[in-house]
Amino acid sequence: MTSESNEKAKDISVGVGATAEQVTTRLNAIKKYDETEAFKNPQQMQTGNRGLVLRTISEMQAFALYLANSTLVPPDYKGKPNSCLVAIQYGAEIGLLPMQAVQSIAVINGRPCLWGDAPLSLCMASPVFDHSRHDEKAVGTPGSDKYGWECTFARVGGKPKVSTFTVGDAKKAGLWTKAGPWTQYPDRMLLCRARAFGLRNTFPDIIKGMGIREEIVEAFPVEQDRPPISTKVEVLQAASKITNPVSQDSPAEFADVVDTEVITIEAGDSQ
Numbered sequence: 001m002t003s004e005s006n007e008k009a010k011d012i013s014v015g016v017g018a019t020a021e022q023v024t025t026r027l028n029a030i031k032k033y034d035e036t037e038a039f040k041n042p043q044q045m046q047t048g049n050r051g052l053v054l055r056t057i058s059e060m061q062a063f064a065l066y067l068a069n070s071t072l073v074p075p076d077y078k079g080k081p082n083s084c085l086v087a088i089q090y091g092a093e094i095g096l097l098p099m100q101a102v103q104s105i106a107v108i109n110g111r112p113c114l115w116g117d118a119p120l121s122l123c124m125a126s127p128v129f130d131h132s133r134h135d136e137k138a139v140g141t142p143g144s145d146k147y148g149w150e151c152t153f154a155r156v157g158g159k160p161k162v163s164t165f166t167v168g169d170a171k172k173a174g175l176w177t178k179a180g181p182w183t184q185y186p187d188r189m190l191l192c193r194a195r196a197f198g199l200r201n202t203f204p205d206i207i208k209g210m211g212i213r214e215e216i217v218e219a220f221p222v223e224q225d226r227p228p229i230s231t232k233v234e235v236l237q238a239a240s241k242i243t244n245p246v247s248q249d250s251p252a253e254f255a256d257v258v259d260t261e262v263i264t265i266e267a268g269d270s271q
Contacts, residue, residue: 115213
């Protein structure tokens with residue numbers, strides 16, 4: 001990175017007590033930096049038969065910036081390149097490609113978890129998944145507390161494990177009359193719960209201990225989302241308080257993320 005680039009990066013830092021005008025200046029600097037530095041040499045990133053091949057932390061950072069500035073990521077990741085990068089890393093550890101990771105890893109109160117069909121697809125793609133003994137079926141009499149879904153999973157060479165989740169189980173857990181998916185798609189939710197139990201019990205080594213959204217969101221109620229960046233902005237602590245605020249080869253957005261204090265400033269406020 002040139003001395004001129006270092007000066008640009010330093011300009012991005014905003015200290016404690018920053019005014020709304022300073023916050024706006026920082027955001028514009030970040031945008032300019034992203035456009036002139038992080039994306040300056042996209043041809044250096046290699047591609048394979050499944051898209052980009054991210055080999056270094058710098059490439060992951062640059063790609064995370066692309067994602068955070070796009071319209072093709074969930075709300076949890078919009079404008080948050082650090083979160084995108086962490087999701088990419090989580091995905092790499094469990095076998096998801098970068099785009100799959102961002103789309104399949106949800107954040108519930110700071111807890112990363114898998115959602116949708118991602119847990120099942122990961123397990124089915126593993127060589128230890130016994131497809132011949134996999135089964136999912138409805139059980140019990142519709143309309144009764146014993147109605148539910150039964151899922152059978154097995155590892156190659158292992159004994160099958162059966163998990164069931166019924167209407168009675170949902171009522172006991174206080175879910176059956178809960179507003180949202182449990183009243184809109186009750187049958188699907190019964191299946192998801194039975195499947196989640198079965199997958200975690202049978203393939204913990206594949207899921208790597210990550211929670212499944214349908215369980216996490218009920219165990220830990222989702223906190224109200226933060227206002228968008230246009231109305232509330234998080235500003236990092238002054239770069240002068242950090243030993244080495246700007247790395248020679250890292251985008252400034254990631255330069256001061258260690259041992260920093262996060263400040264919240266309402267748009268329009270001033271000190």
